[in-house]
Amino acid sequence: MKILVYLKQVPHQDARLDVSGDGTWIKEENIKFEINSYDSYALEEALKIKDQDATSEVIVVSAGPERVVQALRQALGMGADRAIHVRDDSVDATDALGLAKTLANVAKAEKPDVIFMGFMSDDGNFAAIAPMVAELFGVPHATAVIALTRNGDTFIAERELEGGNLEVVELKAPCLIAVQTGINQVRYASLKGIMQAKKKPVDPKSAGDLGVAGQLAAKVAIEKIYVPAKSATAEILQGSADEIAEKLVAKIKELGLL
Amino acid sequence: MGNILVITELQRGKIREASYELLSFAKKIAAAKGHSVCSVVLGKDVAAEAEAFAKRSGGPVYTVANPVLENYNVDAYCTAIQAAVDKAKPELILVSHTPSGWDFAPRIAARLDAGFVSDCFNIDATGDLVFVRRVFGGKMDARVAVKSTPVVATFQPGATEACQDSAAGSVEALDVAIDAGALRTKFVEVKAPQAKGVDLTKAEIIVSGGRALGGADKFKEVIEPLAEALGGVVGASRPVVDAGWLPHERQVGSTGQVVSPKLYIAAGISGAIQHVVGMKGAQFIVAINKDPDAPIFEVASLGVVGDLFEIVPALTKAIKAAKG
Structure with a gap:
């Protein structure tokens, strides 16, 4: 199978977030980035297919500035075969639909049997790109997939619903699967893999290369981000660990639980 | 218009x-x-x-x-x-x-x-x-x-x-x-959730740990002893379950169990919406987190800004001492 995986590089989950000067995003200087958690599960799902069928090819694609090459190299180290780096300011500045148009054109050029993506991103939390790419590439999709089995070119996907229910759907390749976190156990890159990754190709592509130049005007845009006003704040206990523990014990006694 | x-x-x-x-x-x-x-x-x-x-x-x-x-x-x-x-x-x-x-x-x-x-x-x-x-x-x-x-x-x-x-x-x-x-995507069925080995919804005291714990072994070392001392049960946030440190039945949140214990202790849990939805009905919430801006403090009744690896063992010790 030919498999395309879209990876987004996002601020590290423990990074300190400060609003940027223009107020529309966070300061990206001096913080660590990592592969979006959902996307690392998507990559693992692709690599599992390659484990079963060595003739499979896994292509990873990411859009963003130079820093995203690090995410692509990590994916290559884990076992992906080659990478596409969409590097264009107009892509970085567009909205979800603009990015989806760009990625759909990557798919149209590569013609994968299956596309794996994360269900959403840890930063924007939009959960928009996957169904959009599926629509624009003209294939069926399933979102929030927490279990997946494959029989030839047929996939059985279990979608997470509310209240612990699961919706089971069947779809045939070519298709797009947007995975939920926890669908698998994500592997680490081996030392050998990291060495091999250095020789694997990372192809840069511009909006022009992908046929989307001039089509990326954002239809919606973040005008401001801010730390939400606290609706209520807990009483914060002060003191040494032992002093705090004593205060908590007193409280738990007061609640009649000790 | x-x-x-x-x-x-x-x-x-x-x-x-x-x-x-x-x-x-x-x-x-x-x-x-x-x-x-x-x-x-x-x-x-x-x-x-x-x-x-x-x-x-x-x-x-x-x-x-x-x-x-x-x-x-x-x-x-x-x-x-x-x-x-x-x-x-x-x-x-x-x-x-x-x-x-x-x-x-x-x-x-x-x-x-x-x-x-x-x-x-x-x-x-x-x-x-x-x-x-x-x-x-x-x-x-x-x-x-x-x-x-x-x-x-x-x-x-x-x-x-x-x-x-x-x-x-x-x-x-x-x-x-x-x-x-x-229709290219075919509906097969809806599967109802399986019976849980642990029913967190009936627990009076829940001690939950988050991603900050760093591993399954830390749950055993730090969270379990506190839950045991209090006569409560161990819960977790989604990243913990996703990482395989604890089984899914321990997950508190919109995609796990929605709980309403008398006491809920959240250690190293930032308070993502998906978790808060599952525990905000608790009568008394204690949050322990090193990040003073963590959203968990908005739903907590009492907060501790500090290192859970110091606070939780100290609390376990103090509870054991109080019980004599």
Whole structure:
């Protein structure tokens, strides 16, 4: 199978977030980035297919500035075969639909049997790109997939619903699967893999290369981000660990639980 | 002026409360912008629910009735919604951010070449229309401005009150052909959750740990002894379960168990919405986190800003001492 995986590089989950000067995003200087958690599960799902069928090819694609090459190299180290780096300011500045148009054109050029993506991103939390790419590439999709089995070119996907229910759907390749976190156990890159990754190709592509130049005007845009006003704040206990523990014990006694 | 199209959602044959909440947002925007509200009800049997909705919505309520719409199917839904869009030619399409809504809404946006904004919890219609939503898992809020219409927007269920208006609306059935054989995603079944080995919903005391624990062994070393000392049970946030440190049955949150113990201790849990939904009903919440800005402190009754690896063992020791 030919498999395309879209990876987004996002601020590290423990990074300190400060609003940027223009107020529309966070300061990206001096913080660590990592592969979006959902996307690392998507990559693992692709690599599992390659484990079963060595003739499979896994292509990873990411859009963003130079820093995203690090995410692509990590994916290559884990076992992906080659990478596409969409590097264009107009892509970085567009909205979800603009990015989806760009990625759909990557798919149209590569013609994968299956596309794996994360269900959403840890930063924007939009959960928009996957169904959009599926629509624009003209294939069926399933979102929030927490279990997946494959029989030839047929996939059985279990979608997470509310209240612990699961919706089971069947779809045939070519298709797009947007995975939920926890669908698998994500592997680490081996030392050998990291060495091999250095020789694997990372192809840069511009909006022009992908046929989307001039089509990326954002239809919606973040005008401001801010730390939400606290609706209520807990009483914060002060003191040494032992002093705090004593205060908590007193409280738990007061609640009649000790 | 333009139209706002509300896409309602049936659950077990009834229109969900979330659809009436969408109606509240739609009416608020319509009042500010001089728009009109229309709606669509899609499902197998829709007539009675469409009548009920029309009595609160006013305006036209379109219906698409077809046996293939009994269970959610992305292709069938998109075909039905497209018919309502062709009829209403809306500037704005509102959808609930539910497992079906988040599945088809972006797809519809792409089909219509429309802007898309998801999981909104508020709007600001005082100037140019702005949607308000959370980003970074609840650490920040974002105001998203509309640059060009149409726009598809999804809303968090529970974000506003359900619309209780009395109005005189009309129901109009749309004749839509849906070829069941052409559906590319096939519905197989809905699986109900399996019986849990541990029922967190009945626990009086829950001690939960988050990603900050760093591994399964740390749960054993740090969290379990505290739960044991208190006679409580161990819970966890989603990242812990995703990483395989604890089984899914221990997960507290919107995709795990929704709990309401007398005491809930959250150690190293930042307080992402998905977790908070599952534990905010606890009578007393103690949050221990090294980040003073962690959203968990907003729902906590008592907070400790500090290292859980120091605080939790000290608390375990103090409880054992208190019990004698």
